[in-house]
Amino acid sequence: MRIVIVVGTRPTFIDLAPLIHNLKDRSELLIYNTSQHYDREMSDIFIEQLNIPEPYRDLESKSGTHAQQTSRIMVRCEEALIEDRPDIIIVKGDTNSALGAALAAAKLKIPIIHIEAGCRAFDRTLPEEINRVIITHITTLHFPPTMNCKNNLLREGIDEDDIGVIGHPVVDSINLLADKISNNIHKNEYYYVTIHRDFNTDNKDRLEHILSTLNEVAEDRDVIFAIHPRTKKKIEEYGFNKLLSNIIIKPPVDYITSLSLIKHAYAVITDSGGLTKESCILGTPLITLRPNTEWIETLQGYANQLAFADGNNILECIKRLDDHYEEAKESIRRLNIFGKVGISKHIVDN
Structure with missing residues (x-):
């Protein structure tokens, strides 16, 4: 199975590292780095410390307004996905990287797995809240980090059969470096x-x-x-x-x-x-x-x-x-x- 996993910000490098380690020997894993965070202190250092393989692609989205950054990620991710033809794509959280990649995948009918699904602050003035709500409703399989997050998904009409195990991979990231x-x-x-x-x-x-x-x-x-x-x-x-x-x-x-x-x-x-x-x-x-x-x-x-x-x-x-x-x-x-x-x-x- 060919799997794309999307990183690009400090939290995604940290939180997805244990998934990458678990997937790399069990699938053909392609890591896309959106470079939403592109300073060494905000990206490369986490790749080194968490022993993450070098990304397969760098989408070089970098900074800009929310619309500029998200649209760059969406366009560049779409081009990469058309070429790489993965079976599934994994995104995490509520970043512009996750939203752009998920939108590109959804329009290409590629199944989406969302890690850290169902988080809600119930404040639509937050860009992150807008991102996470949209991602929820185009995702194929949801992995909520807590029971409260699972309940949020159920309240929004997500079928329980489309919700995976509860927990957050950051627990394993911290344990890895304990x-x-x-x-x-x-x-x-x-x-x-x-x-x-x-x-x-x-x-x-x-x-x-x-x-x-x-x-x-x-x-x-x-x-x-x-x-x-x-x-x-x-x-x-x-x-x-x-x-x-x-x-x-x-x-x-x-x-x-x-x-x-x-x-x-x-x-x-x-x-x-x-x-x-x-x-x-x-x-x-x-x-x-x-x-x-x-x-x-x-x-x-x-x-x-x-x-x-x-x-x-x-x-x-x-x-x-x-x-x-x-x-x-x-x-x-x-x-x-x-x-x-x-x-x-x-x-x-x-």
């Missing part, structure tokens, strides 16, 4: 921060509020901020470098370093759905810099707090976490929503 996670980091002495969503970066007032708050927080506990290239560009454009005076700045970090920083942090402060998963698996409480999340199951017992939900803010979330820290740690340890090690093999077998 012995490489550093323990030479002072535990619980810093917040680990990432910001990349346009909800935060493209809103000047909101980004100023976030950075000024984090700069204030850094007076009491270290703040380690791994800056996404687009976020760095916006900070420079807005003239906000002065708001970073107390913050420890890092360029984008590799996956092993990121896992190490997550595991030993007092808490993670992020707008990333990927870091939400990884924080839950590694047992670190987090504060989400959004008014909603697709990982609704994490919003219990202070395990995860939404900084921009009605009546909330970053400082209130930090105070609440300080007051209930042991409860937060216990809540996140109990979550166990993404399945057990070995889920990637079960998905492939399914």
